[in-house]
Amino acid sequence: MPDDFRTLLALTLVFAPLSLLSIGGGASLLAEIEHQSVGVHAWTTEREFADLFAISRAAPGPGTMLSTLIGWKVAGVAGALTATIALYLPSSLLVYAAARLWGRWRGSVWHSAVERGLAPIAAGLILAGGIAVLRVSPGGPAVWLAATVATAVILW
Amino acid sequence: MTGPTIGTHRTNPVQLSAIFGAFFRLGIVSFGGGTAGWLYREIVGRRHWISDTEFLSGAALGRLMPGSGGVNLTVQVGQHLRGGSGALAAVLGLLSGPLAIILALAAGYARIEQSVMLRAVLDGVAAAAIGLTFATGLKLVRFRLASAGPLAVTAATVFSVGVLRWPMMPVVLCLAPVSIGLALLDR
Numbered sequence: 189m190p191d192d193f194r195t196l197l198a199l200t201l202v203f204a205p206l207s208l209l210s211i212g213g214g215a216s217l218l219a220e221i222e223h224q225s226v227g228v229h230a231w232t233t234e235r236e237f238a239d240l241f242a243i244s245r246a247a248p249g250p251g252t253m254l255s256t257l258i259g260w261k262v263a264g265v266a267g268a269l270t271a272t273i274a275l276y277l278p279s280s281l282l283v284y285a286a287a288r289l290w291g292r293w294r295g296s297v298w299h300s301a302v303e304r305g306l307a308p309i310a311a312g313l314i315l316a317g318g319i320a321v322l323r324v325s326p327g328g329p330a331v332w333l334a335a336t337v338a339t340a341v342i343l344w
Numbered sequence: 345m346t347g348p349t350i351g352t353h354r355t356n357p358v359q360l361s362a363i364f365g366a367f368f369r370l371g372i373v374s375f376g377g378g379t380a381g382w383l384y385r386e387i388v389g390r391r392h393w394i395s396d397t398e399f400l401s402g403a404a405l406g407r408l409m410p411g412s413g414g415v416n417l418t419v420q421v422g423q424h425l426r427g428g429s430g431a432l433a434a435v436l437g438l439l440s441g442p443l444a445i446i447l448a449l450a451a452g453y454a455r456i457e458q459s460v461m462l463r464a465v466l467d468g469v470a471a472a473a474i475g476l477t478f479a480t481g482l483k484l485v486r487f488r489l490a491s492a493g494p495l496a497v498t499a500a501t502v503f504s505v506g507v508l509r510w511p512m513m514p515v516v517l518c519l520a521p522v523s524i525g526l527a528l529l530d531r
Binding site: 207208209210240243244245246247248249250253256257260261265268269272276278279280282283284286287288290291297298300301302303304305306307308309310311312313314315316317318319320321322325330331334335336337338339340341342343 | 371372373374375378379380381396397398400401402403404405406407409410411412413414415416418419420423424427428431435438439441442443445446447449450466467468470471472473474475476477478479480481482483484485494495497498499500501502505506507509512516519520523524525526527528530
């Protein structure tokens with residue numbers, strides 16, 4: 189029992205700080221998660237880590253399910269929940285506070301100017317994100333073609 | 345500047361169960377990443393809970409702050425609709441489906457590794473998700489097409505972050521003041 193607790197605590201101590209360091213999306217965390225899981229804590233072997241990474245990409249949802257899988261590997265369902273909460277809660281609380289503060293100024297001139305000013309940048313970031321995923325996708329030209337067709341079909 | 349969506353949800357708040365349900369659906373269909381594209385389709389396109397501009401500013405803030413851009417955007421939409429409980433319902437809805445699916449996948453992962461067929465399916469799904477991302481971006485650009493300034497800002501963002509692969513943070517910090525200035529002048 190104390191051992192289980194210590195494992196869950198270790199998962200929390202690894203993933204909660206990463207939550208606040210992951211600027212620019214979960215992909216920036218990959219190297220650090222690998223270092224902690226394989227090198228520091230020996231939660232997985234290199235081979236298992238690569239397998240878990242492949243699985244994390246096969247599931248739906250917002251990207252960073254890798255931590256969930258590492259938690260599951262180390263401590264079952266309790267580990268999965270602990271790692272997931274540790275990775276998402278700190279950053280979510282920060283965004284929640286920012287959104288609340290931001291909502292308070294709704295209706296003011298500069299609130300609207302900032303919203304309208306960020307809009308074209310966000311549209312650009314969404315397109316750039318598509319390019320980035322396309323670049324790392326393992327499928328090659330077939331995936332490029334399929335993605336182009338999908339874009340056209342959805343737009344029509 | 346009060347959009348119609350804002351007025352609607354104030355007088356007739358969205359049910360927490362509806363928020364949970366919408367984001368649950370979003371979570372389990374958003375294969376291949378690109379949560380923003382799926383969220384736009386489900387929350388803006390289908391349910392009209394927020395406006396295009398609110399979606400875009402939320403997406404920008406979501407990416408600039410630490411954490412997953414998709415989860416961050418979800419927190420903001422939930423907060424906007426129903427405050428703290430709305431944000432909680434949205435995030436739980438978004439994550440619970442994928443969490444269950446990924447644990448089921450992990451339980452049988454030896455077989456997944458060997459399945460060429462499944463890998464081909466996943467490539468196809470990824471391609472569709474990329475297509476959805478591009479389509480969402482292009483649709484939202486067209487919505488701004490009226491003036492040249494915002495269009496130039498979008499083009500500069502795509503080129504520097506997408507093509508040249510410059511880091512996002514400094515690019516946004518340089519472009520944001522320009523773009524906000526343009527928005528102030530354009531009132």
